[in-house]
Amino acid sequence: MWGEIIGRRVVDTELTGTDTQAPFIQLLSPDGTRRQDPAWDRYTRDVDLEALRGFYRDMAATRRLDDEGTALQRQGQLVLWVPLKGQEAAQIGSGRATLPQDYLFPTYREHGVAITRGVQIAEMLRVFRGISHGGWNPASTGFHNYTMVLAAQTLHAVGYAMGVQRDQKGWEQERLAAEGGAVMAFFGDGASSEGDVHESMVFAASTQAPVVFFCQNNQWAISVPFEVQSRVPLVNRAAGYGFPAVRVDGNDVLAVHAVTRWALECARTGQGPVLIEAVTYRRGAHTTADDPTKYRTRHEEEGWDEKDPLLRLERHLRAAGTGDDFFEAVKEETDRMAAELRATALAFPTPALEESFANVYASPHPLVQEELAFYREYQAGFADGGAASDTTDREDAK
């Protein structure tokens, strides 16, 4: 009986005052038509055709990376890949709205955002090849390392923003608008149920820290649909904390870009936090260890195929006179990128466990030193026979 009641999951719109199909900002309709919306004109008027072609290039590179990641995993070259197919507009639109002085806290699926921050993608593959837990330098890119414990990074983002707020204390509005830093916290519809998201929004509202919460609602938390996480659109939650929020078509790169610029401007100029809910769809699996056919229908997936973010932008660009030569050039470019990635990834030197001892602590720790000394001695015992290797080469050779 309980199963039946829980199974229904009817959203009572009279009780909640809303429904799950709440309207959202859309500036490129699925057929590629660019809509004029005076409310967002300030954030889109300089996004001309050339800029949109740039977005397309980024989105195509992201998708090509994604396909390559999946292929490499299938071939046993990566331990795992986290696909993002379908979320390219949400990631490129938001990432391209950030400034160099901003700092971004991703989850573990923001490969597109990483591209916009200048992360060397080959370095990211180090994470998924089992070489490093971090992969790239977060300090030089302003793009934090991936956080795998859901939502933990949303609190780091708010704390970081509290630091930015202190560093910029006393700045004039003009200087804030030009040089001020802002912070972005990425998370998903699944993570929105975590307590840390709640606490991060409480702290952000309490401190008015310059942070933008960017939720990619891709409808699925591995196998669990969005309606299990929330009975109201996530955008509604911000009202409970007391800061503004906007719901945007996450497959519309122009709209995502516009709302993120607005949100970052709010944060940058001392107006406090903003929540963005980007409604999108995870077209692929949660990770390469997942099998979506077990929990969702092909019919549902086909419905979103038509709303694909690259397809939409391509339609717009073609209608605006962009020819085959552009798309062919992008394809060549991204194929070349993929080939280089593959070559670089396969050539990564296999690390030695010994290196892991180095970064447990920032200053010497006697136990780590003692165990390292033991480990070295133990390894040295194999020197003659060469039977034990400190690297995982022997695993690779299987």
Place this chain on the structure above:
Amino acid sequence: MTMAKAINAGLRRVLAEDPKTLLMGEDIGKLGGVYRITEGLQAEFGEDRVVDSPLAESGIIGTSIGLALRGYRPIAEIQFDGFVFPGFNQITTQLAKLHMRSEGVLTVPVTIRIPFGGGIGSVEHHSESPEALFAHTAGLRIMTPSTPHDAYWMIQEAVASPDPVIFFEPKRRYWLKGDVDTEHRAAPAASAQVVRQGSDATVVAWGPLVPVALAAAQAAQEDGRDVEVIDLRSLSPIDFDTITASAQKTGRLVVMHEAPTFGGLGGEIAARVTERAFYSLQAPVLRLGGFHMPYPPSKVEANYLPDIDRLLEALDRSFAH
């Protein structure tokens, strides 16, 4: 001065000396903390540096991590030992691991102050000793002072550390008085201190139980037993050299803590010392701690906590070998 005042003075000094330091916690501002450890600091350094945070421990730790990533040195207060667990995820999966995750690029110099231990006659969750849970986590440093002088200097050492530090404050000793020399720095926390010389047996204790160990050693003296007492001070790393040297000298070792014996740090110390000094030992290393139960109601805590008599009984057992 009291240990409470000594920690307050140590915090005042780091706030004055390093503009990147700041305090975060529940009720630490206007109230000065439920134990008044931060009394007067908000008035002196302002609300940006002594922050009355929302009531959420994961939030306090998580935002402290973010502040540290931005270049600050946050000192977070968890109000009571038993309330650290909502923040346990942030401490163990994030704070302890970020340096390694970033391949050494990031440091997260966060200090987490936790009043710990029992003997204060309080309700559930206010008397616990969870140090082993943190000591088991690589990436964290753990300290606990037993005197006002150590408290004054060790809190400064904790804040200055590039690594995250869990700073356990023995809350039932907050009112313990002692001389504090603000000119001459205490020995680094990582070196255990022999606080009483002896030749017949060694007792290792830390935080709230150091005075108990000293009192028991005094009592044992009357029976003609000369007991050495070591104040461990740092629980990660642990100064095994000092403990081993003492055990080799005396041949007998008892490790005492308030935390339950099973799975506690006493077991780790016993094992290490046995490995290092097996042929010097005249008796098995004994452990003395809380029983395997949730911390009991305060009317019976006196019978739960290791005290002078329990330590003397443990010494008897050691000498019986």
